[in-house]
Amino acid sequence: xxxxxxxxxxxxxxxxxxxxxxxxxxxxxxxxxxxxxxxxxxxxxxxxxxxxxxxxxxxxxxxxxxxxxxxxxxxxxxxxxxxxxxxxxxxxxxxxxxxxxxxxxxxxxxxxxxxxxxxxxxxxxxxxxxxxxxxxxxxxxxxxxxxxxxxxxxxxxxxxxxxxxxxxxxxxxxxxxxxxxxxxxxxxxxxxxxxxxxxxxxxxxxxxxxxxxxxxxxxxxxxxxxxxxxxxxxxxxxxxxxxxxxxxxxxxxxxxxxxxxxxxxxxxxxxxxxxxxxxxxxxxxxxxxxxxxxxxxxxxxxxxxxxxxxxxxxxxxxxxxxxxxxxxxxxxxxxxxxxxxxxxxxxxxxxxxxxxxxxxxxxxxxxxxxxxxxxxxxxxxxxxxxxxxxxxxxxxxxxxxxxxxxxxxxxxxxxxxxxxxxxxxxxxxxxxxxxxxxxxxxxxxxxxxxxxxxxxx
Numbered sequence: 001x002x003x004x005x006x007x008x009x010x011x012x013x014x015x016x017x018x019x020x021x022x023x024x025x026x027x028x029x030x031x032x033x034x035x036x037x038x039x040x041x042x043x044x045x046x047x048x049x050x051x052x053x054x055x056x057x058x059x060x061x062x063x064x065x066x067x068x069x070x071x072x073x074x075x076x077x078x079x080x081x082x083x084x085x086x087x088x089x090x091x092x093x094x095x096x097x098x099x100x101x102x103x104x105x106x107x108x109x110x111x112x113x114x115x116x117x118x119x120x121x122x123x124x125x126x127x128x129x130x131x132x133x134x135x136x137x138x139x140x141x142x143x144x145x146x147x148x149x150x151x152x153x154x155x156x157x158x159x160x161x162x163x164x165x166x167x168x169x170x171x172x173x174x175x176x177x178x179x180x181x182x183x184x185x186x187x188x189x190x191x192x193x194x195x196x197x198x199x200x201x202x203x204x205x206x207x208x209x210x211x212x213x214x215x216x217x218x219x220x221x222x223x224x225x226x227x228x229x230x231x232x233x234x235x236x237x238x239x240x241x242x243x244x245x246x247x248x249x250x251x252x253x254x255x256x257x258x259x260x261x262x263x264x265x266x267x268x269x270x271x272x273x274x275x276x277x278x279x280x281x282x283x284x285x286x287x288x289x290x291x292x293x294x295x296x297x298x299x300x301x302x303x304x305x306x307x308x309x310x311x312x313x314x315x316x317x318x319x320x321x322x323x324x325x326x327x328x329x330x331x332x333x334x335x336x337x338x339x340x341x342x343x344x345x346x347x348x349x350x351x352x353x354x355x356x357x358x359x360x361x362x363x364x365x366x367x368x369x370x371x372x373x374x375x376x377x378x379x380x381x382x383x384x385x386x387x388x389x390x391x392x393x394x395x396x397x398x399x400x401x402x403x404x405x406x407x408x409x410x411x412x413x414x415x416x417x418x419x420x421x422x423x424x425x426x427x428x429x430x431x432x433x434x435x436x437x438x439x440x441x442x443x444x445x446x447x448x449x450x451x452x453x454x455x456x457x
Contacts, residue, residue, distance in 0.1 A: 004098060004099075005101070008097075008098055008101050010094075011094050011451070012451075014035075014036045014091075015444070015448040015451055016448070018033075018083075019442070019445045022443070023444075028083030028086070029083075030086065033083065033087050033090055036087070036090030036091070037064070040060060041060065041064075041093065043097070044056045044057050054186050057189065058185060059096040060094075060097075061189065062291060063093045063095045063096055063291050063295070064089055065278060066295055068092075070088065070299065071084070071086065071089055072085060074088075081443075082391050082414065083444075084444060084447070088447075095294055099291070102455060103454060103457055104294050104297055106293075130279060137179070137272055138180060141172055141179075142176070144210070144266075145173060147210070148169040160205070167198055168202075171198045172270070174191050175191065175192070178192060179277070185280075185281045188277055189281060192277045199270070207267045208226070211261040211262055212262055212264075213259050214260055215260070216260045217255050218257075221258060222240075223241060223245060223410075225260050226238065226239055226240070226261040227240065228260065228261050229259050238418065241410060242406060242410070243398075243400075243405030246404060247403075298454065301454070302443075302447045302449075303446075306443055309445070380436050381437065382435065382437075383434055383436070383437040384434050385426075385434060385435065386427065388420060389420075390416060390420055392414060393411060393414055394406075394415055394435050394436065395408055395411075395436050395437065395438045396408055396436045398432065400432065406419065423435070
């Protein structure tokens with residue numbers, strides 16, 4: 001119990017510091033996210049050594065993996081920024097120690113019932129499916145180990161590509177040995193961790209180094225494809241942008257054929273290997289279901305609190321700048337919003353459930369229209385190029401002398417370091433000075449409030 005209070009104190013402090021950073025600067029620095037994750041892992045390792053059991057590492061690792069999976073999902077669908085997703089990883093790792101201090105809604109009981117039902121009804125089928133999946137993945141691993149060994153040793157490639165291929169070979173070899181033999185959870189964790197270290201220290205281009213080349217006419221070349229050979233205007237080995245395509249179309253005819261790389265989704269193969277590791281290491285039990293159940297409850301509560309805060313903030317600014325808003329939003333929208341709100345508040349007890357739901361949907365639809373306008377007035381503003389940082393959401397197309405270089409969709413999960421370098425080069429040449437960036441509402445405070453709710457309610 002003392003360890004739970006110690007971890008709870010660390011998590012509270014981390015939440016407090018991260019919330020302040022998010023409110024002030026709309027970002028959470030990596031040092032805080034990594035420090036939280038590092039401290040929890042160190043505590044788990046020391047706890048395992050003291051108790052001579054892998055149980056603490058197993059459950060902390062399970063929480064970490066679930067946090068990584070859910071955080072990555074929310075990041076890639078554009079709901080969260082990178083800082084929020086990284087913070088969730090460290091927090092999820094700490095749930096094992098926090099469970100004695102938390103009050104939950106009992107979602108884990110429902111998950112336990114569902115798991116028992118599936119095990120009884122489809123246990124044999126799931127076992128065979130897992131066995132066949134493991135054999136299939138091991139076969140694919142063997143094939144690619146031979147391919148990587150051949151290309152690393154015998155293909156005449158640049159040193160950078162040789163290094164990428166070597167890292168891929170070591171990553172896959174570590175995962176392969178762990179799946180090939182019937183090892184204990186401790187050894188599986190060890191091999192998985194070794195592979196993780198190779199991934200962590202590998203160059204950014206590692207997972208794009210396995211590819212084959214096809215020739216395509218320019219009219220079939222799309223954005224996000226990769227050229228194998230550089231041209232006068234576009235370099236090779238990087239994803240094509242709208243600006244690159246416009247330069248190519250100026251240089252070549254639509255029938256001109258270019259060498260394009262078809263990159264093997266090696267990251268997907270590694271991810272599937274890790275999923276098999278998780279299934280072999282983590283036997284689904286009550287503690288795992290409690291960790292996963294609380295994590296879902298926590299995210300649900302944080303989204304509810306975040307929605308309420310967003311509603312209050314948008315309503316405040318809508319009232320404060322109503323004259324400016326009135327010019328941008330049609331009068332009919334104001335009337336329908338006011339009417340649906342009045343009906344919901346004043347006549348809610350007398351309306352049938354279907355009519356109440358209909359009015360609520362009308363309210364939400366028109367409220368979102370106003371919210372979009374408030375967002376454009378309050379949260380979107382021009383930002384000098386030198387102040388833009390990786391991860392910022394640029395919400396306008398980038399054009400230079402009428403030529404489209406980037407679409408706003410290219411920044412849907414934030415501007416990358418490569419894109420930012422290109423933008424700074426253009427700014428240095430005096431071609432662009434500032435771009436519209438959306439700040440959004442800080443989401444760490446709702447996460448903090450949700451944690452306090454489960455801690456003290």
